[in-house]
Amino acid sequence: xxxLAFLLATGLARGLVVALFxxxxxxxxxxxxxxxxxxxxxxxxxxxxxxxxxxxxxSFWLGLVAAVVAGAVVGLVVERGLVRLVPGxxxxxxxxxxxxxxxxxQSALGIAFGPxxxxxxxxxxxxxxxxxxxxxxxxxxxxxxxxxxxxVGGLALLFNATTLGLQMRASAxxxxxxxxxxxxxxxxxxxxxxxxxxxxxxxxxxxxxTELGLxxxxxxxxxxxxxxxxxxxxxxxxxxxxxxxxxxxVLVSLVTGYLGAGLAPxxxxxxxxxxxxxxxxxxxxxxEARTA
Amino acid sequence: MTTDRxxxxxxxxxxxxxxxxxxxxTFLLDDYRNYQLAVVAAVFCATAGLTLLVGLxxxxxxxxxxxxxxxxxxxxxxxxxxxxxxxxxxxxFAVGVAGxxxxxxxxxxxxxxxxxxxxxxxxxxxxxxxxxxxxxxTTEVPGLGGGQGLGVPFEGVPDALRGVVGVEQWHAWxxxxxxxxxxxxxxxxxxxxxxxxxxxxHGDETAARLAGISPARVKTGAxxxxxxxxxxxxxxxxxxTQNVSxxxxxxxxxLLLLVAVVVGGLGSIGGAAVGAVLVVLLPWWIDLVVAGxxxxxxxxxxxxxxxxxxxxxxxxxxxxxxxxxxxxxxxGGRVSSLARRFRPAxxxxxxxxxx
Numbered sequence: 001x002x003x004l005a006f007l008l009a010t011g012l013a014r015g016l017v018v019a020l021f022x023x024x025x026x027x028x029x030x031x032x033x034x035x036x037x038x039x040x041x042x043x044x045x046x047x048x049x050x051x052x053x054x055x056x057x058x059s060f061w062l063g064l065v066a067a068v069v070a071g072a073v074v075g076l077v078v079e080r081g082l083v084r085l086v087p088g089x090x091x092x093x094x095x096x097x098x099x100x101x102x103x104x105x106q107s108a109l110g111i112a113f114g115p116x117x118x119x120x121x122x123x124x125x126x127x128x129x130x131x132x133x134x135x136x137x138x139x140x141x142x143x144x145x146x147x148x149x150x151x152v153g154g155l156a157l158l159f160n161a162t163t164l165g166l167q168m169r170a171s172a173x174x175x176x177x178x179x180x181x182x183x184x185x186x187x188x189x190x191x192x193x194x195x196x197x198x199x200x201x202x203x204x205x206x207x208x209x210t211e212l213g214l215x216x217x218x219x220x221x222x223x224x225x226x227x228x229x230x231x232x233x234x235x236x237x238x239x240x241x242x243x244x245x246x247x248x249x250v251l252v253s254l255v256t257g258y259l260g261a262g263l264a265p266x267x268x269x270x271x272x273x274x275x276x277x278x279x280x281x282x283x284x285x286x287x288e289a290r291t292a
Numbered sequence: 293m294t295t296d297r298x299x300x301x302x303x304x305x306x307x308x309x310x311x312x313x314x315x316x317x318t319f320l321l322d323d324y325r326n327y328q329l330a331v332v333a334a335v336f337c338a339t340a341g342l343t344l345l346v347g348l349x350x351x352x353x354x355x356x357x358x359x360x361x362x363x364x365x366x367x368x369x370x371x372x373x374x375x376x377x378x379x380x381x382x383x384x385f386a387v388g389v390a391g392x393x394x395x396x397x398x399x400x401x402x403x404x405x406x407x408x409x410x411x412x413x414x415x416x417x418x419x420x421x422x423x424x425x426x427x428x429x430t431t432e433v434p435g436l437g438g439g440q441g442l443g444v445p446f447e448g449v450p451d452a453l454r455g456v457v458g459v460e461q462w463h464a465w466x467x468x469x470x471x472x473x474x475x476x477x478x479x480x481x482x483x484x485x486x487x488x489x490x491x492x493x494h495g496d497e498t499a500a501r502l503a504g505i506s507p508a509r510v511k512t513g514a515x516x517x518x519x520x521x522x523x524x525x526x527x528x529x530x531x532x533t534q535n536v537s538x539x540x541x542x543x544x545x546x547l548l549l550l551v552a553v554v555v556g557g558l559g560s561i562g563g564a565a566v567g568a569v570l571v572v573l574l575p576w577w578i579d580l581v582v583a584g585x586x587x588x589x590x591x592x593x594x595x596x597x598x599x600x601x602x603x604x605x606x607x608x609x610x611x612x613x614x615x616x617x618x619x620x621x622x623x624g625g626r627v628s629s630l631a632r633r634f635r636p637a638x639x640x641x642x643x644x645x646x647x
Contacts, residue, residue: 035413037420085613091412095352096554096612099547103605107598114594220543224424227417262432265425272421276410 005134007257008250013141015249016148017207021222022229022241023151024200029235030159031192032083033172034091035227037098039200040219041105042078046070046201048109051120051214060123067205068198075197079190109216117213126210144206151199152242159238168192224265225252228272299483307476314468318461326460330467330532332572334360337474337525339552339564341518344482346550347559348490349514351407355419357546358426359396359403359519363526364536366395368442369435375445385447385531389470392527393520400519404512423546430538441537444530467528474521479561481517490514544601551604555611557618566619575600 021039028036036042049070054063082101086093124143128135137145159165170178171185172192179185203226204219211218229248233240248268255267314333318326342356370391374384403422407415430436449462457465481487492500493507500507530536552567578600582592611618 035417037416082609082613087613087616090350092346092350092352093612093616095412095416096550097609099354099550100605100608100612103547103551103601103608105605107601107605110598111594111602114590220424224421228421231414231417262428265421265428266432269421269425272418273406276406276414276418 002134003257005136006128007253009128009136009141011250011253012246013137013144013249014210014253015246016141016144017203017210017245018222018225018229018249019242019245020144020148020151020206021200021203021219021226022233022245023155023238024196024198024203025226025230026233026235026238026241027155027199028192028196029172029230031168031172031196032189034094035230035235036196037095037223038078038101038105039196039226040204040223041102041216042074042197043071043200043204044109044214044216044219045105046074046197047204047208047214047218048113050201050205051118054120060121063120064202064205067201071201072194072198074201075193075195076190078197079193083193084186106216113216115215117211117215119213120208122209140209147202147206148242151202152238155199155238164191225249225268228268228275231272232275296484300480303476303479303483307472307479311468311472315465318457318464318468321461321464323458323460326458326464327532328572328576330460330464330528332568333464333467333471334525334528334532335549335552335572336471336565336568337528338518338522338549339556339568340475340478340561341521342549343553343556343559343561343564343567344478344487344490345514345518346553347557348482348487348494349511350412350494351511351515352412352416352550353403353407353419353515353518354416354543354546354550355403355423356518356522356549357541357543358419358423359400359522360526360529361426361430361536361538361541362399362519363392363396363523364444364530364541365430365436365442365526366392366523367527367530368444368536369395371445372442381450384445385466388444388531389524389527392523392530396519396523396526397516400516400523401512403519404515407515408508408511420543423541423543426541427538437537439537439539441535441539444534444536446534447531463532466531470524470528474524475561478517478521482559482561486510486513548604551608555607555618560618563618571604574603578603 021043024039024043025035028034028039046067047070050063050067053066054060057063078101082097083094086097088094122140122143124138124140126138126140128138128141130136157165159169167178167183168188168191170181171183171188175185178188204222207222208214208218225248226245229241229244232247233242233244248271251267251271252264256264314329318329321329338356338360341359342353345351345353367388368391371384371388374387379387403419406418410418427439430441431438436442447463447466449457449459453462489500489505489510492503492505493510497507500510526536526541529540533540548571552571553564554567555570556563556565556567575597579596582595582599587595
């Protein structure tokens with residue numbers, strides 16, 4: 001029973017980071033109607049910048065801010081410099097370019113920084129509080145929880161309660177009509193990329209202290225988990241991403257704890273397959289067009 | 293009907309000529325080059341299927357390496373008991389190939405069924421998760437040998453040819469023959485009715501459905517056909533390296549297969565061949581250059597592997613943005629425009645050719 005409570009608590013903490021990353025996929029989907037396969041590699045680039053800042057100043061918090069800013073800048077540069085050049089029409093060229101970008105960024109980071117893991121320490125303790133003899137969340141986990149909730153709340157406000165959010169949603173779903181109504185569609189798309197890059201970098205930055213350290217491939221598993229979450233919760237729903245993130249985190253934690261770490265990727269694959277076979281477009285998918 | 297038969301005959305003739313040419317070339321190559329030729333042939337099996345899948349039906353698979361791995365494991369699982377039962381030579385090889393086809397076909401069929409239901413990013417994500425889960429599968433499923441992988445019986449040179457061809461050359465012959473057997477049906481599919489159906493489904497699924505084509509069946513079929521070819525490629529790799537393990541079929545290799553078909557030109561079999569040569573030889577050349585420059589050991593270690601991936605990533609982006617047809621389009625465009633001067637091009641509705 002203690003073990004279950006402990007695994008649930010770690011799963012929750014892990015899942016919140018995944019949820020945060022999945023949120024960045026949701027943002028980019030809402031802003032540009034695409035799944036960005038380069039999201040993890042871009043975020044890792046930003047976290048390398050943050051790592052350098054933390055190393056220079058000695059402050060984790062400055063690094064955290066730097067990660068968000070650098071992530072936003074990376075998103076902006078990638079959108080303006082690369083994605084805009086991709087021929088539109090079908091989603092295929094965009095996905096291929098994103099995969100090429102992953103290869104470029106990861107190999108460039110590998111050449112520049114080598115294969116070793118660079119440790120990054122958070123100033124908050126990762127020793128869990130013990131409640132009634134059961135170890136539960138650590139202060140760091142609570143911090144991640146607060147950040148995740150704040151980001152979800154902020155995004156919900158942005159997308160649902162502000163003119164800017166409305167314009168962003170409009171330019172994603174109906175670019176032509178939005179342009180006729182005076183929305184600057186390209187600017188909204190760029191903004192979406194920057195926002196999404198910032199959130200993704202924040203997620204990776206929060207993940208690194210709980211892992212071995214920073215490496216060019218630090219974000220890979222996070223991306224796979226977050227993609228599963230985004231599919232589980234629907235690419236259009238921030239709340240779905242949050243709930244899905246917790247579900248995937250708890251699932252991975254339970255499978256790792258009871259059945260062994262080797263089975264965790266299989267569990268994720270099985271969950272993804274199951275969801276996609278039952279609801280091919282994700283759980284909250286809406287039919288885009290009649291086909292029969 | 294007659295034009296159809298002529299098309300089949302012409303494709304078969306071309307395949308036979310190219311096979312003979314490749315077999316002849318093995319006499320000019322040394323042992324290591326023959327080994328590389330065998331690897332190129334194996335990769336070509338996979339890229340030929342992938343180019344049809346991505347280029348014609350528009351389904352992006354990031355997990356094609358898994359299908360090759362399925363072929364390799366299928367070969368090993370079938371050939372080892374055959375060897376234990378005393379079979380040798382062609383009979384054992386045939387049993388192994390049957391095993392490769394069975395396992396790769398089954399995995400491809402399952403993926404194809406998923407692919408028929410899933411749209412672009414979802415299929416790409418599912419295949420990505422699959423290739424990342426491959427090490428876990430081979431470690432957790434008993435009988436697959438974990439990280440060590442499985443041994444594959446050695447295919448020696450038959451007695452009649454001993455003294456004429458070396459082991460590497462013999463393996464290159466096997467690889468070329470298997471590649472011919474794997475790719476020729478794909479070429480026939482592509483130029484025939486099935487290819488038109490695939491383009492139609494990619495162009496407009498609803499319109500294709502109205503024309504009496506079942507998109508699900510076409511997509512599943514494309515996946516299964518590509519999987520069988522990739523499985524044969526995996527079997528060849530297993531024979532050549534006498535081993536199959538998940539380490540060779542990671543995400544990086546899967547992405548290389550994608551680079552090969554994009555750079556070669558999506559939908560083009562010739563492009564898939566050029567791409568296969570490129571992804572096998574370019575990393576080797578780059579490593580030679582890096583080793584030859586005489587950099588410090590530390591820098592050299594960082595460049596190892598990464599430099600090739602960097603070049604391939606840049607190629608992937610550059611070709612997609614600047615040169616969407618790939619190499620085959622750029623080169624083939626000149627040849628066909630020359631050919632068009634001598635014979636009028638058949639009229640094809642524009643919606644089928646544009647993508």
